[in-house]
Amino acid sequence: MEKKKNVSMAVIKRLPKYHRYLKELMRNDVDRISSKELGEKIGFTASQIRQDLNNFGDFGQQGYGYNVKELYKQISLILGLDKEYTGVIIGAGNLGQAIANYNRFSESGLSIECIFDANPKLIGMRIRDIEIKDIDTLTQYLQENSTDIGIICVPRINAQKVTDMLVKSGVKGIWNFAPVDLVVPDDVKVENVHLSESLLTLVYLMKDN
Amino acid sequence: MEKKKNVSMAVIKRLPKYHRYLKELMRNDVDRISSKELGEKIGFTASQIRQDLNNFGDFGQQGYGYNVKELYKQISLILGLDKEYTGVIIGAGNLGQAIANYNRFSESGLSIECIFDANPKLIGMRIRDIEIKDIDTLTQYLQENSTDIGIICVPRINAQKVTDMLVKSGVKGIWNFAPVDLVVPDDVKVENVHLSESLLTLVYLMKDN
CATH class of the missing domain: 3.40.50.720 (NAD(P)-binding Rossmann-like Domain)
Structure with missing residues (x-):
């Protein structure tokens, strides 16, 4: 997963929100979620979520949605949370x-x-x-x-x-x-x-x- | 001064910043300032400043700029700071x-x-x-x-x-x-x-x- 350059500040500001919601889903033992469902939770459109995440790599899978734990891990990495x-x-x-x-x-x-x-x-x-x-x-x-x-x-x-x-x-x-x-x-x-x-x-x- | 409707959230979020900078100018006994000078201070373009403020009324004067104290007062009113x-x-x-x-x-x-x-x-x-x-x-x-x-x-x-x-x-x-x-x-x-x-x-x- 190579982070693309020129990610807009607006997208960057939304990443911690994705991180927070995915953590919440993990707390509630949700294993997978579609971009539509995730969007409804966060208050974004499914298309915005797909666009945002596409800046960083190819997550999610047609017809399956996102693996919550995996996406949380990837967003943690994107945010630099693997470092102290x-x-x-x-x-x-x-x-x-x-x-x-x-x-x-x-x-x-x-x-x-x-x-x-x-x-x-x-x-x-x-x-x-x-x-x-x-x-x-x-x-x-x-x-x-x-x-x-x-x-x-x-x-x-x-x-x-x-x-x-x-x-x-x-x-x-x-x-x-x-x-x-x-x-x-x-x-x-x-x-x-x-x-x-x-x-x-x-x-x-x-x-x- | 009647506030216009449908002011964007981006403009609203900038108002407290104008308020803060104008207060700073008053502290430094600056009486008037052009949109260009104000822009250089805040880090916005002169045109953005004129556009933002035009949402709320006709401040500033061609060739004179803004009266700092008056603009501060008006923005305070716009922000609702006349109320407790x-x-x-x-x-x-x-x-x-x-x-x-x-x-x-x-x-x-x-x-x-x-x-x-x-x-x-x-x-x-x-x-x-x-x-x-x-x-x-x-x-x-x-x-x-x-x-x-x-x-x-x-x-x-x-x-x-x-x-x-x-x-x-x-x-x-x-x-x-x-x-x-x-x-x-x-x-x-x-x-x-x-x-x-x-x-x-x-x-x-x-x-x-």
Whole structure:
């Protein structure tokens, strides 16, 4: 299975959803499913599902549908879930602590190794097993510990600065929770979670009602 | 200024971004900006910005550009930020507590009134000023307190059940952090924050590198 190039961002954003639904089907002991049935579950058309998956290979079988376990495995591979990732959180405020506490990310292969903060009151504390370290030791830490993902939970005003520190030390993935658009080199990937923007979208949709 | 109908979801999703950038410009004492300059900042083309904003009215002026403060005000109105919203969090686990703690949402007009949970150890505790109440008292609470938004922070398996309780009591907005797609009537709006899917997208993009 060779991944094709130029898969659109829209398709990429749908992959985790396929992954989630297939996992749900496995939980319910469903062995196989047609693109039509899968589509009805997810809310996509059967044709969209076939098109999306055709970007990555020839799954499914005419008249049989998809083997749920096999498709789940393939999508896991496509998503890169066969690999483990290490991450550090920058910012030990409420959001940083919540993310450290929220232990679901290990299912996605992410192991959060430590948290960095500038607040002396927080340094040395532990969130679950994860130690809060002095932000001044970040660069040294990154030199000594291979780190894939930096999780940005600092205030807006400091977000670009800590991102620059991470990128300079070779971190290639930034998961950004700060309400700001970060500037990074092409080989560094950024995924944003903008909570306030999500809330504003909801408020707009409610007003539109 | 009368909002036009049938504004696409893509445009709606961009509005909070305009709002954020205009706020930033106001912070930096910028009085006016051309669509070209605004576009360069946000990373959109000038023509896209003009098209997006034309959905809602005739802002900006040939040769002058946009009055930043006025456009900010208008977009705030379009987003419904002239109104206050009340919300309750369902689920006082790490994520629910983090959201209760994260006090930025008041800027978007959302006042979080209380949290509900089934865990007797948590009931009666306070997160900042927000009390954790017994989930069994949710329906009664909603009868007595007008509530706009329900924030779903319960495990996947309970998310639809608590959503049904909220909807039955007249809540019209659901901000869903559970990794599941909720089923609601047409007059109820759902906005999802799927953290694990966001992480999977990042991991995919990094693998693609």
